[in-house]
Amino acid sequence: MKLRVTNHPILGNPEKKKAVTFTFNDKQYTGYEDESLAAALLANEIRTLRHHEESGSPRGIYCNIGHCFECRVSINGKQGVRACLTPLKENMIVESHGKLPTPVRDWRSSDE
Template identity: 55%
Template structure:
């Protein structure tokens, strides 16, 4: 499923670079050189990039400029990589974050 924008009224036409293969959560996808992980996943129909660490609710791209950290993924075993700021590379293994154990809370508010 290719959902790439190939012509934009302001940015003009897109020319695909060399195809590269990568995996997200064990599924193989195709991206193109120069694409970020986030752009490649969106173009392939993937909207959920991770889940909230405590609640398990889905998270995806929010700002797409590196400020919000909602697109954090694991890349080749390295956690907390921003998908919107990281270019796809051949053979890259990307996975979503998982639900983490909630810290013990005493008396309600922690902090």
């Protein structure tokens, strides 16, 4: 966990928290129990959490407060979970989302 604040005036010292392991896209990482999954991913230098459903462009953490839905991942098989609002637990299995196999139909299209 390379990118960590080691002494925060309000949050304290994260090294005093319990370290847990989790997987992201089949690779194992370490974070601190009950920190947000987004924070654990950022600390492990993971920036791309999914890809846009239609264009395939990379998406990551944007607002980090639960408003934008850019950090959606699958956790233990449940799709569409926001990483910024999800507390990290031991042995979580996290997977990114990719481009959909068929482009999303443009709702403005008039041909039906």
